[in-house]
Amino acid sequence: xxxxxxxxxxxxxxxxxxxxxxxxxxxxxxxxxxxxxxxxxxxxxxxxxxxxxxxxxxxxxxxxxxxxxxxxxxxxxxxxxxxxxxxxxxxxxxxxxxxxxxxxxxxxxxxxxxxxxxxxxxxxxxxxxxxxxxxxxxxxxxxxxxxxxxxxxxxxxxxxxxxxxxxxxxxxxxxxxxxxxxxxxxxxxxxxxxxxxxxxxxxxxxxxxxxxxxxxxxxxxxxxxxxxxxxxxxxxxxxxxxxxxxxxxxxxxxxxxxxxxxxxxxxxxxxxxxxxxxxxxxxxxxxxxxxxxxxxxxxxxxxxxxxxxxxxxxxxxxxxxxxxxxxxxxxxxxxxxxxxxxxxxxxxxxxxxxxxxxxxxxxxxxxxxxxxxxxxxxxxxxxxxxxxxxxxxxxxxxxxxxxxxxxxx
Amino acid sequence: xxxxxxxxxxxxxxxxxxxxxxxxxxxxxxxxxxxxxxxxxxxxxxxxxxxxxxxxxxxxxxxxxxxxxxxxxxxxxxxxxxxxxxxxxxxxxxxxxxxxxxxxxxxxxxxxxxxxxxxxxxxxxxxxxxxxxxxxxxxxxxxxxxxxxxxxxxxxxxxxxxxxxxxxxxxxxxxxxxxxxxxxxxxxxxxxxxxxxxxxxxxxxxxxxxxxxxxxxxxxxxxxxxxxxxxxxxxxxxxxxxxxxxxxxxxxxxxxxxxxxxxxxxxxxxxxxxxxxxxxxxxxxxxxxxxxxxxxxxxxxxxxxxxxxxxxxxxxxxxxxxxxxxxxxxxxxxxxxxxxxxxxxxxxxxxxxxxxxxxxxxxxxxxxxxxxxxxxxxxxxxxxxxxxxxxxxxxxxxxxxxxxxxxxx
Numbered sequence: 162x163x164x165x166x167x168x169x170x171x172x173x174x175x176x177x178x179x180x181x182x183x184x185x186x187x188x189x190x191x192x193x194x195x196x197x198x199x200x201x202x203x204x205x206x207x208x209x210x211x212x213x214x215x216x217x218x219x220x221x222x223x224x225x226x227x228x229x230x231x232x233x234x235x236x237x238x239x240x241x242x243x244x245x246x247x248x249x250x251x252x253x254x255x256x257x258x259x260x261x262x263x264x265x266x267x268x269x270x271x272x273x274x275x276x277x278x279x280x281x282x283x284x285x286x287x288x289x290x291x292x293x294x295x296x297x298x299x300x301x302x303x304x305x306x307x308x309x310x311x312x313x314x315x316x317x318x319x320x321x322x323x324x325x326x327x328x329x330x331x332x333x334x335x336x337x338x339x340x341x342x343x344x345x346x347x348x349x350x351x352x353x354x355x356x357x358x359x360x361x362x363x364x365x366x367x368x369x370x371x372x373x374x375x376x377x378x379x380x381x382x383x384x385x386x387x388x389x390x391x392x393x394x395x396x397x398x399x400x401x402x403x404x405x406x407x408x409x410x411x412x413x414x415x416x417x418x419x420x421x422x423x424x425x426x427x428x429x430x431x432x433x434x435x436x437x438x439x440x441x442x443x444x445x446x447x448x449x450x451x452x453x454x455x456x457x458x459x460x461x462x463x464x465x466x467x468x469x470x471x472x473x474x475x476x477x478x479x480x481x482x483x484x485x486x487x488x489x490x491x492x493x494x495x496x497x498x499x500x501x502x503x504x505x506x507x508x509x510x511x512x513x514x515x516x517x518x519x520x521x522x523x524x525x526x527x528x529x530x531x532x533x534x535x536x537x538x539x540x541x542x543x544x545x546x547x548x549x550x551x552x553x554x555x556x557x558x559x560x561x562x563x564x565x566x567x568x569x570x
Numbered sequence: 571x572x573x574x575x576x577x578x579x580x581x582x583x584x585x586x587x588x589x590x591x592x593x594x595x596x597x598x599x600x601x602x603x604x605x606x607x608x609x610x611x612x613x614x615x616x617x618x619x620x621x622x623x624x625x626x627x628x629x630x631x632x633x634x635x636x637x638x639x640x641x642x643x644x645x646x647x648x649x650x651x652x653x654x655x656x657x658x659x660x661x662x663x664x665x666x667x668x669x670x671x672x673x674x675x676x677x678x679x680x681x682x683x684x685x686x687x688x689x690x691x692x693x694x695x696x697x698x699x700x701x702x703x704x705x706x707x708x709x710x711x712x713x714x715x716x717x718x719x720x721x722x723x724x725x726x727x728x729x730x731x732x733x734x735x736x737x738x739x740x741x742x743x744x745x746x747x748x749x750x751x752x753x754x755x756x757x758x759x760x761x762x763x764x765x766x767x768x769x770x771x772x773x774x775x776x777x778x779x780x781x782x783x784x785x786x787x788x789x790x791x792x793x794x795x796x797x798x799x800x801x802x803x804x805x806x807x808x809x810x811x812x813x814x815x816x817x818x819x820x821x822x823x824x825x826x827x828x829x830x831x832x833x834x835x836x837x838x839x840x841x842x843x844x845x846x847x848x849x850x851x852x853x854x855x856x857x858x859x860x861x862x863x864x865x866x867x868x869x870x871x872x873x874x875x876x877x878x879x880x881x882x883x884x885x886x887x888x889x890x891x892x893x894x895x896x897x898x899x900x901x902x903x904x905x906x907x908x909x910x911x912x913x914x915x916x917x918x919x920x921x922x923x924x925x926x927x928x929x930x931x932x933x934x935x936x937x938x939x940x941x942x943x944x945x946x947x948x949x950x951x952x953x954x955x956x957x958x959x960x961x962x963x964x965x966x967x968x969x970x971x972x973x974x975x976x977x978x979x
Contacts (some may be wrong), residue, residue: 285894485694
């Protein structure tokens with residue numbers, strides 16, 4: 162299941178960037194499961210990675226290789242992504258396997274091994290099927306191209322339980338030049354990113370110094386991938402990469418940065434929302450908007466408490482206007498000296514809660530009508546400060562249980 | 571569904587304590603939904619209540635009435651419990667309704683209104699059907715008795731989505747006297763108590779001063795009801811009450827307190843575990859045992875992170891030894907400077923994880939055999955300190971989603 166119809170957008174070509182994929186048969190036959198993305202030598206690059214302490218071998222290797230390149234004021238040239246196996250919880254063997262994958266692509270491309278960053282997604286705790294990967298890597302490298310469908314093919318090649326590829330693209334004007342930002346992402350379960358989503362890859366043709374690029378990635382991640390949750394489970398393999406090829410307009414002045422940041426934020430939010438819309442078993446796309454908080458963290462705490470509540474999520478699935486569950490979830494959020502009599506809760510245009518109880522204007526008919534919608538905004542005004550936060554999530558359906566009970570079979 | 575066969579135990583009579591119930595038709599016809607528990611004038615009493623900021627009207631009233639009695643060095647005489655309606659999120663009207671229920675019982679019993687503590691459980695946000703309650707209260711009062719089945723009938727009268735009544739009883743020797751501790755509890759969903767379970771009522775015939783009784787209740791709650799979770803949702807109506815009738819042995823010396831505390835702890839843990847075994851849709855009873863933590867809070871944080879993980883819970887439901895999900899959940903727990911290479915994870919006698927990855931001795935066959943069991947212990951040794959914690963939880967099944975999607979229909 163997935164919410165709404167979200168076609169893959171047209172993605173403009175970016176000079177110097179080519180993408181290739183292969184069907185390596187890592188977990189299943191006849192599906193793209195290995196992707197190579199090539200970036201030009203002129204690029205700058207930044208990444209954000211999972212904070213899960215059990216982070217996967219490829220995350221360790223990607224961070225190390227990125228660090229080695231940055232020390233030499235260079236950027237890695239290749240992103241190598243496999244699906245079907247996360248290479249997480251695989252100990253020393255996993256580290257060796259991740260490095261061997263990088264070496265195989267580095268050999269084919271004639272670059273040093275640290276120019277390759279590896280990313281893996283799929284089942285945790287099983288060794289990578291190295292024979293399949295070592296066959297597939299040269300094939301994916303040779304297959305790279307920059308035709309109109311290159312990004313969509315790569316978007317397909319990184320999926321696991323996702324039902325559709327996820328892309329976003331925008332063109333913004335920086336001075337008299339046009340800057341393109343293209344991104345793809347994957348993720349459908351184990352989604353409560355903490356620094357980044359399961360996997361996201363964003364490329365622009367702008368020219369941006371590395372420290373600024375890293376700052377922009379952190380800022381926009383905090384208001385996109387770090388604001389979504391499907392099931393509260395943070396993955397071992399989360400990573401989001403941003404590269405600027407440097408072929409196009411310079412982004413350096415305050416004005417240029419502001420324009421670019423807005424464009425990048427839109428791409429990041431579109432990708433993050435696409436992940437939620439394709440959440441495992443999702444039948445609803447839910448926006449949690451918390452206002453009137455004393456701090457952004459307080460607003461986020463309330464939003465995530467409601468977003469993670471299995472009782473709120475099952476009521477959303479049933480289209481049952483059981484708003485008492487929203488009230489109960491707000492009430493257990495970690496808010497100091499919380500005066501619930503000031504709280505207002507609304508579902509779209511229907512007020513549910515005011516003065517500590519059901520709103521005077523509320524009717525079951527109005528509540529049921531709103532709950533029947535496929536896209537719903539739950540607005541919670543704490544009325545105790547000026548800070549706010551927005552978080553996106555899904556419902557909890559029978560299909561979520563089925564997908565995750567049957568995942569390995 | 572429910573895990574195992576847990577018959578209601580034989581519960582000895584406690585002098586001065588009688589229990590009555592009625593079928594008031596609050597939500598459904600022909601089921602006990604209203605319970606009165608009478609305590610003698612000699613009793614002392616303590617209670618712990620939900621920390622949910624949106625706590626229900628009866629919780630406010632029960633705390634106030636208990637406080638008024640304690641100020642006069644007395645204890646309330648009656649616990650009045652209704653199921654089918656939580657009287658939460660009901661604002662001022664809810665407060666008035668809760669007080670009117672107390673007044674109705676106080677009238678029938680000829681006691682002051684503050685001698686009655688009200689407790690409600692059921693759907694949130696709907697007004698109490700006062701006509702039914704005002705009819706039922708005198709009926710439940712008149713029906714009270716102290717026969718052998720009195721506790722079981724009361725246990726039935728407080729259920730909501732529970733599939734069976736939950737009781738626990740123990741007799742301990744204090745000096746040359748025998749002390750009885752009887753308890754009943756209810757709860758099946760919205761279970762992640764924060765001070766107490768949905769509803770628990772425990773009575774002993776010991777003689778215990780009120781401050782000591784309150785301390786014993788807090789201590790034993792922290793290692794019983796505060797260590798269970800079904801779906802991470804803390805109720806608006808949680809309360810656990812403990813009364814000591816004072817008819818029997820005095821509990822005052824260190825030795826007497828130690829013996830009594832052990833007995834009380836066993837009753838509380840048995841009730842808490844009974845709630846988990848009857849968790850909504852539960853097919854597994856899972857013990858999370860975290861050792862080697864730097865603090866008890868750290869051990870609890872790790873245990874609850876794993877216990878709340880929808881991915882761990884769906885894998886348990888499927889009896890799928892997808893241990894990578896346990897590893898991923900441990901990895902996202904809020905532990906400072908976490909060295910995952912020291913972590914050991916075991917399922918019953920099967921070691922899953924050591925040195926950052928799959929244990930050398932692990933086989934899929936052994937993992938699958940353990941996961942097929944109905945009762946499973948997940949042991950997590952952090953190897954960084956001497957503190958530990960034990961938490962009990964269930965799996966996440968299709969039935970959990972069905973029960974909660976259909977709850978109001």
